[in-house]
Amino acid sequence: MAESSKTQRPHKTTHERLHEYIFGETALKANNIVPKYQKDCENDAELTLWIVDELLQSAHNYVQRLLDENKVLRRLINIKTIRVKGEEVKASWDLWTPEHAYAFACYLFLENKGTEACKQCQNCRSTGPMGGCIAGDMQYMKGACACCYYSGSGKRCSRRLTMEEEEAEKKAKKRPKFQGFTTALLKDASNEEIELWLGWVEAEMEERASARQPPSKKRRVH
Ligand SMILES: [Zn+2]
Ligand SMILES: [Zn+2]
Numbered sequence: 001m002a003e004s005s006k007t008q009r010p011h012k013t014t015h016e017r018l019h020e021y022i023f024g025e026t027a028l029k030a031n032n033i034v035p036k037y038q039k040d041c042e043n044d045a046e047l048t049l050w051i052v053d054e055l056l057q058s059a060h061n062y063v064q065r066l067l068d069e070n071k072v073l074r075r076l077i078n079i080k081t082i083r084v085k086g087e088e089v090k091a092s093w094d095l096w097t098p099e100h101a102y103a104f105a106c107y108l109f110l111e112n113k114g115t116e117a118c119k120q121c122q123n124c125r126s127t128g129p130m131g132g133c134i135a136g137d138m139q140y141m142k143g144a145c146a147c148c149y150y151s152g153s154g155k156r157c158s159r160r161l162t163m164e165e166e167e168a169e170k171k172a173k174k175r176p177k178f179q180g181f182t183t184a185l186l187k188d189a190s191n192e193e194i195e196l197w198l199g200w201v202e203a204e205m206e207e208r209a210s211a212r213q214p215p216s217k218k219r220r221v222h
Pocket of ligand 1 (some may be wrong): 118
């Protein structure tokens with residue numbers, strides 16, 4: 001019983017599922033061209049296929065959900081080049097943690113919301129391995145870019161911060177301004193609410209009255 005209530009993924013092989021993904025206008029041609037090992041990938045297209053194939057086998061639910069919801073491959077993977085001891089090398093990366101796998105899934109499949117790279121990516125402070133700054137809506141990585149999210153600094157990603165500010169502003173605008181106690185408000189209120197407010201008003205009046213008395217009387221215990 002418990003089994004059947006779970007959402008069952010259709011029984012398809014990874015290759016069959018890979019065919020459902022679109023790049024440009026063509027389905028990914030997965031047959032026999034997914035390199036078996038990462039080291040066998042000769043170009044970005046092959047590496048991208050290898051990564052998508054790996055992601056499809058990921059055990060993490062939110063990686064799977066993202067792949068189910070986004071069937072269009074937006075870009076090929078692009079691993080950035082960094083300088084180590086004067087030599088240019090590809091940044092190291094892996095898909096071993098859920099966050100790393102998710103960051104790669106987001107990088108490949110999300111529509112990039114915005115044109116400017118985040119401050120970390122612009123200033124090469126982000127240690128994420130992707131050669132581009134890609135971020136989706138708030139629902140993905142809370143609006144942070146894949147590079148920052150990968151490197152565990154999503155909270156400081158300027159794209160996330162900007163998006164959070166905009167959301168807060170939108171919410172503040174939506175909230176109606178409190179008009180004060182109006183007769184309409186009183187008519188709508190329950191007896192309990194009115195009694196509660198009355199209590200507050202009385203307490204406030206008492207406090208004000210005692211504040212007006214000379215200091216000697218103020219401290220008197222009744
Ligand atoms: Zn970035
Ligand atoms: Zn960022």
